[in-house]
Amino acid sequence: MPELPEVETIAQTLSPLVCGRTILGVELLNAKSLDGPLPLETLLHRRVKAVGRRGKLLLIHLEERSASPAKTEVTGLAVHLKMTGRLFVYAHDTKAAAHARAIFHLSDGNRLLFDDTRKFGYLRVMSPETLSTWDFWNRLGPEPLETDAAAFAARFRGRGAAMKALLLDQTVIAGVGNIYADESLFRAGIAPATRAREVSDARLEKLHAALQDVLHEAIRACGSSIRDYRTAQGDAGAFQNAFRVYGRMGKACVNCGRTLEGGRVAGRSTVWCTHCQY
Protein backbone atom coordinates (compact mmCIF):
# COMPACT_ATOMS: atom_id res chain seq x y z
CA MET A 1 0.00 0.00 0.00
CA PRO A 2 2.38 2.67 -1.13
CA GLU A 3 1.45 6.07 0.23
CA LEU A 4 3.43 9.31 0.01
CA PRO A 5 6.58 8.14 1.89
CA GLU A 6 6.74 4.86 -0.03
CA VAL A 7 6.25 6.50 -3.44
CA GLU A 8 8.83 9.14 -2.51
CA THR A 9 11.29 6.38 -1.59
CA ILE A 10 10.63 4.51 -4.82
CA ALA A 11 11.17 7.71 -6.82
CA GLN A 12 14.50 8.32 -5.06
CA THR A 13 15.75 4.77 -5.50
CA LEU A 14 14.49 4.43 -9.07
CA SER A 15 15.97 7.69 -10.30
CA PRO A 16 19.65 6.63 -10.58
CA LEU A 17 18.61 3.37 -12.27
CA VAL A 18 16.64 4.94 -15.13
CA CYS A 19 17.76 8.54 -15.61
CA GLY A 20 19.72 9.07 -18.81
CA ARG A 21 18.47 5.79 -20.31
CA THR A 22 16.41 5.70 -23.48
CA ILE A 23 13.26 3.57 -23.73
CA LEU A 24 13.91 1.16 -26.60
CA GLY A 25 11.01 -1.27 -26.14
CA VAL A 26 7.65 -1.52 -24.39
CA GLU A 27 5.52 -4.53 -23.51
CA LEU A 28 2.01 -4.23 -22.07
CA LEU A 29 1.15 -7.61 -20.55
CA ASN A 30 -2.22 -6.62 -19.07
CA ALA A 31 -4.39 -4.23 -21.11
CA LYS A 32 -6.19 -2.85 -18.05
CA SER A 33 -2.91 -1.73 -16.50
CA LEU A 34 -2.82 1.14 -19.01
CA ASP A 35 -5.08 4.15 -18.41
CA GLY A 36 -5.70 7.13 -20.65
CA PRO A 37 -5.73 7.68 -24.40
CA LEU A 38 -2.06 7.26 -25.33
CA PRO A 39 -0.36 3.87 -25.91
CA LEU A 40 2.99 2.98 -24.33
CA GLU A 41 4.57 3.07 -27.79
CA THR A 42 4.49 6.88 -27.60
CA LEU A 43 7.34 6.57 -25.07
CA LEU A 44 9.67 4.82 -27.50
CA HIS A 45 13.08 6.36 -28.26
CA ARG A 46 12.65 8.90 -25.48
CA ARG A 47 15.24 9.44 -22.76
CA VAL A 48 14.36 9.56 -19.04
CA LYS A 49 15.17 12.92 -17.47
CA ALA A 50 13.98 12.59 -13.86
CA VAL A 51 11.76 10.64 -11.51
CA GLY A 52 9.35 12.54 -9.28
CA ARG A 53 6.14 12.25 -7.32
CA ARG A 54 2.78 14.01 -6.96
CA GLY A 55 0.58 12.65 -4.19
CA LYS A 56 0.77 8.88 -4.54
CA LEU A 57 1.60 9.12 -8.25
CA LEU A 58 5.12 8.29 -9.35
CA LEU A 59 6.18 10.43 -12.30
CA ILE A 60 8.81 9.44 -14.85
CA HIS A 61 9.74 12.60 -16.77
CA LEU A 62 11.24 12.48 -20.26
CA GLU A 63 13.70 14.84 -21.85
CA GLU A 64 12.12 17.25 -24.30
CA ARG A 65 12.75 16.61 -27.97
CA SER A 66 12.64 20.22 -29.11
CA ALA A 67 12.98 23.70 -27.65
CA SER A 68 9.27 24.40 -28.09
CA PRO A 69 7.36 21.20 -27.44
CA ALA A 70 3.97 20.80 -29.09
CA LYS A 71 0.77 20.33 -27.10
CA THR A 72 0.70 16.71 -28.18
CA GLU A 73 4.26 16.12 -27.01
CA VAL A 74 4.52 13.21 -24.61
CA THR A 75 6.27 14.44 -21.44
CA GLY A 76 6.43 11.29 -19.33
CA LEU A 77 4.70 8.41 -17.61
CA ALA A 78 2.57 8.51 -14.46
CA VAL A 79 2.35 5.35 -12.35
CA HIS A 80 -0.26 4.68 -9.67
CA LEU A 81 0.84 1.67 -7.61
CA LYS A 82 -2.43 1.41 -5.65
CA MET A 83 -2.02 -1.53 -3.21
CA THR A 84 0.35 -4.06 -4.74
CA GLY A 85 2.14 -2.23 -7.54
CA ARG A 86 5.94 -2.35 -7.64
CA LEU A 87 8.62 -0.98 -9.92
CA PHE A 88 11.92 -2.80 -10.36
CA VAL A 89 14.91 -2.53 -12.64
CA TYR A 90 16.48 -5.85 -13.49
CA ALA A 91 19.05 -7.29 -15.88
CA HIS A 92 17.75 -8.40 -19.24
CA ASP A 93 18.41 -12.09 -18.64
CA THR A 94 16.41 -12.23 -15.39
CA LYS A 95 13.08 -14.04 -15.46
CA ALA A 96 10.16 -11.60 -15.21
CA ALA A 97 8.14 -11.72 -12.01
CA ALA A 98 4.87 -13.63 -11.81
CA HIS A 99 2.68 -10.56 -11.90
CA ALA A 100 4.46 -8.46 -14.50
CA ARG A 101 2.01 -6.04 -16.15
CA ALA A 102 4.37 -3.95 -18.24
CA ILE A 103 8.05 -4.08 -19.17
CA PHE A 104 10.25 -1.28 -20.54
CA HIS A 105 13.49 -2.13 -22.31
CA LEU A 106 16.18 0.42 -21.48
CA SER A 107 19.19 1.43 -23.52
CA ASP A 108 21.64 0.12 -20.89
CA GLY A 109 20.29 -3.40 -21.43
CA ASN A 110 18.27 -3.46 -18.21
CA ARG A 111 14.49 -3.59 -17.96
CA LEU A 112 12.06 -1.55 -15.92
CA LEU A 113 9.27 -3.80 -14.66
CA PHE A 114 5.82 -2.81 -13.47
CA ASP A 115 4.57 -5.67 -11.31
CA ASP A 116 1.09 -5.61 -9.77
CA THR A 117 -0.52 -8.67 -8.20
CA ARG A 118 -4.02 -7.27 -7.86
CA LYS A 119 -4.13 -5.25 -11.07
CA PHE A 120 -5.44 -2.13 -9.31
CA GLY A 121 -2.48 -0.01 -10.32
CA TYR A 122 -2.10 1.66 -13.69
CA LEU A 123 0.22 3.50 -16.03
CA ARG A 124 -0.77 6.67 -17.86
CA VAL A 125 1.24 8.41 -20.57
CA MET A 126 1.48 12.14 -19.84
CA SER A 127 1.26 15.02 -22.27
CA PRO A 128 -0.09 18.54 -21.73
CA GLU A 129 -3.33 17.35 -23.24
CA THR A 130 -3.73 14.08 -21.32
CA LEU A 131 -3.00 15.93 -18.08
CA SER A 132 -5.46 18.75 -18.68
CA THR A 133 -8.24 16.24 -19.31
CA TRP A 134 -7.35 14.02 -16.35
CA ASP A 135 -9.84 14.70 -13.58
CA PHE A 136 -7.90 12.90 -10.84
CA TRP A 137 -4.77 14.91 -11.66
CA ASN A 138 -6.54 18.25 -11.85
CA ARG A 139 -8.39 17.75 -8.59
CA LEU A 140 -5.41 16.59 -6.51
CA GLY A 141 -5.08 18.61 -3.32
CA PRO A 142 -1.86 20.27 -2.14
CA GLU A 143 1.23 18.34 -1.05
CA PRO A 144 1.11 18.00 2.75
CA LEU A 145 4.85 18.68 3.10
CA GLU A 146 4.56 21.87 1.06
CA THR A 147 1.50 23.30 2.79
CA ASP A 148 1.62 25.57 5.84
CA ALA A 149 -0.57 25.07 8.89
CA ALA A 150 -3.06 27.82 8.03
CA ALA A 151 -3.67 26.56 4.49
CA PHE A 152 -3.92 23.00 5.79
CA ALA A 153 -6.51 23.91 8.43
CA ALA A 154 -8.55 25.83 5.87
CA ARG A 155 -9.11 22.66 3.85
CA PHE A 156 -10.80 20.94 6.82
CA ARG A 157 -12.52 23.83 8.58
CA GLY A 158 -16.31 23.67 8.75
CA ARG A 159 -16.70 20.44 6.83
CA GLY A 160 -19.23 17.83 7.90
CA ALA A 161 -17.27 14.69 7.02
CA ALA A 162 -15.21 12.60 9.43
CA MET A 163 -11.61 13.74 9.87
CA LYS A 164 -10.30 10.42 8.60
CA ALA A 165 -12.45 10.58 5.46
CA LEU A 166 -11.03 14.03 4.66
CA LEU A 167 -7.43 12.91 5.23
CA LEU A 168 -7.97 10.03 2.80
CA ASP A 169 -9.66 12.31 0.23
CA GLN A 170 -6.94 13.10 -2.34
CA THR A 171 -8.71 16.31 -3.35
CA VAL A 172 -8.34 17.64 0.22
CA ILE A 173 -4.67 16.72 0.65
CA ALA A 174 -2.62 14.53 -1.69
CA GLY A 175 -0.69 11.40 -0.72
CA VAL A 176 -2.22 10.22 2.57
CA GLY A 177 -3.59 6.67 2.81
CA ASN A 178 -4.86 4.44 5.59
CA ILE A 179 -1.58 4.07 7.48
CA TYR A 180 -0.57 7.72 7.75
CA ALA A 181 -4.16 8.86 8.33
CA ASP A 182 -4.40 6.70 11.47
CA GLU A 183 -0.87 7.50 12.63
CA SER A 184 -1.25 11.27 12.24
CA LEU A 185 -4.68 11.34 13.93
CA PHE A 186 -3.25 9.43 16.90
CA ARG A 187 -0.32 11.81 17.24
CA ALA A 188 -2.68 14.79 17.04
CA GLY A 189 -5.09 13.29 19.60
CA ILE A 190 -8.06 13.47 17.24
CA ALA A 191 -10.59 10.62 17.05
CA PRO A 192 -10.94 9.44 13.43
CA ALA A 193 -14.74 9.78 13.27
CA THR A 194 -14.77 13.35 14.61
CA ARG A 195 -16.53 15.73 12.21
CA ALA A 196 -14.10 18.31 10.90
CA ARG A 197 -16.38 21.17 11.93
CA GLU A 198 -16.04 20.00 15.57
CA VAL A 199 -12.25 20.37 15.49
CA SER A 200 -10.73 23.69 16.54
CA ASP A 201 -8.13 25.49 14.42
CA ALA A 202 -5.53 24.80 17.09
CA ARG A 203 -6.16 21.06 16.81
CA LEU A 204 -6.16 21.19 13.01
CA GLU A 205 -2.76 22.85 13.17
CA LYS A 206 -1.61 20.16 15.57
CA LEU A 207 -2.69 17.60 12.97
CA HIS A 208 -0.70 19.45 10.32
CA ALA A 209 2.44 19.17 12.45
CA ALA A 210 1.73 15.53 13.33
CA LEU A 211 1.22 14.61 9.68
CA GLN A 212 4.40 16.36 8.57
CA ASP A 213 6.35 14.66 11.39
CA VAL A 214 5.09 11.18 10.60
CA LEU A 215 5.65 11.60 6.85
CA HIS A 216 9.20 12.88 7.39
CA GLU A 217 9.99 10.04 9.80
CA ALA A 218 8.56 7.47 7.37
CA ILE A 219 10.56 8.86 4.44
CA ARG A 220 13.71 8.65 6.57
CA ALA A 221 12.86 4.99 7.27
CA CYS A 222 12.33 4.33 3.53
CA GLY A 223 8.60 3.80 4.08
CA SER A 224 6.52 1.04 5.64
CA SER A 225 6.55 -2.54 4.37
CA ILE A 226 3.50 -4.55 5.40
CA ARG A 227 3.68 -7.16 2.69
CA ASP A 228 4.10 -5.98 -0.88
CA TYR A 229 5.91 -2.68 -0.80
CA ARG A 230 9.60 -2.59 -1.72
CA THR A 231 11.94 0.17 -2.85
CA ALA A 232 13.04 0.13 -6.49
CA GLN A 233 16.11 -1.74 -5.24
CA GLY A 234 13.94 -4.47 -3.70
CA ASP A 235 14.53 -3.48 -0.08
CA ALA A 236 11.81 -3.34 2.58
CA GLY A 237 11.11 -0.14 4.48
CA ALA A 238 11.39 0.06 8.27
CA PHE A 239 8.63 2.40 9.40
CA GLN A 240 6.20 -0.46 10.11
CA ASN A 241 8.24 -0.97 13.28
CA ALA A 242 7.29 2.53 14.41
CA PHE A 243 3.51 2.23 14.02
CA ARG A 244 1.69 3.45 17.12
CA VAL A 245 -1.86 2.45 16.09
CA TYR A 246 -2.02 1.01 12.55
CA GLY A 247 -2.34 -2.78 12.77
CA ARG A 248 -2.27 -2.65 16.61
CA MET A 249 -5.96 -3.16 17.41
CA GLY A 250 -6.37 -4.81 20.81
CA LYS A 251 -2.83 -3.95 21.84
CA ALA A 252 -1.78 -1.41 24.44
CA CYS A 253 -1.74 2.29 23.61
CA VAL A 254 1.88 3.49 23.68
CA ASN A 255 0.66 6.60 25.52
CA CYS A 256 -1.74 5.41 28.22
CA GLY A 257 -1.56 1.61 28.11
CA ARG A 258 -5.28 1.15 27.51
CA THR A 259 -6.46 -1.27 24.81
CA LEU A 260 -6.59 0.24 21.32
CA GLU A 261 -10.00 0.27 19.64
CA GLY A 262 -10.60 -1.04 16.12
CA GLY A 263 -13.45 -0.45 13.70
CA ARG A 264 -14.40 0.94 10.33
CA VAL A 265 -14.33 4.66 9.60
CA ALA A 266 -14.81 6.05 6.10
CA GLY A 267 -15.08 2.46 4.86
CA ARG A 268 -11.54 1.62 6.01
CA SER A 269 -10.20 -0.41 8.91
CA THR A 270 -9.23 2.06 11.60
CA VAL A 271 -7.41 1.84 14.92
CA TRP A 272 -7.40 4.49 17.63
CA CYS A 273 -7.23 5.09 21.37
CA THR A 274 -10.55 6.13 22.91
CA HIS A 275 -8.70 7.78 25.78
CA CYS A 276 -6.01 9.72 23.95
CA GLN A 277 -8.10 10.68 20.92
CA TYR A 278 -11.36 12.64 21.07
Next chain:
DNA sequence: TCCTCCCTGTTC
Protein backbone atom coordinates in the same frame (compact mmCIF):
# COMPACT_ATOMS: atom_id res chain seq x y z
C1' DT B 1 -21.58 12.27 1.76
C1' DC B 2 -21.36 7.39 1.74
C1' DC B 3 -21.54 2.71 -0.27
C1' DT B 4 -20.12 -0.89 -3.62
C1' DC B 5 -16.94 -2.71 -6.72
C1' DC B 6 -12.65 -3.89 -8.86
C1' DC B 7 -8.64 -7.85 -7.99
C1' DT B 8 -5.92 -11.80 -5.82
C1' DG B 9 -3.17 -13.66 -2.13
C1' DT B 10 -3.22 -14.53 2.71
C1' DT B 11 -5.35 -15.60 6.93
C1' DC B 12 -8.82 -17.48 9.80
Next chain:
DNA sequence: GAACAGGGAGGA
Protein backbone atom coordinates in the same frame (compact mmCIF):
# COMPACT_ATOMS: atom_id res chain seq x y z
C1' DG C 1 -14.32 -21.42 1.88
C1' DA C 2 -15.20 -16.96 3.67
C1' DA C 3 -13.26 -12.69 5.40
C1' DC C 4 -10.01 -9.31 4.70
C1' DA C 5 -6.62 -6.01 2.79
C1' DG C 6 -7.67 -0.88 0.31
C1' DG C 7 -7.44 3.68 -3.50
C1' DG C 8 -10.40 5.62 -6.17
C1' DA C 9 -14.35 5.45 -9.76
C1' DG C 10 -19.01 5.57 -10.04
C1' DG C 11 -23.53 5.62 -8.46
C1' DA C 12 -27.23 6.30 -4.83
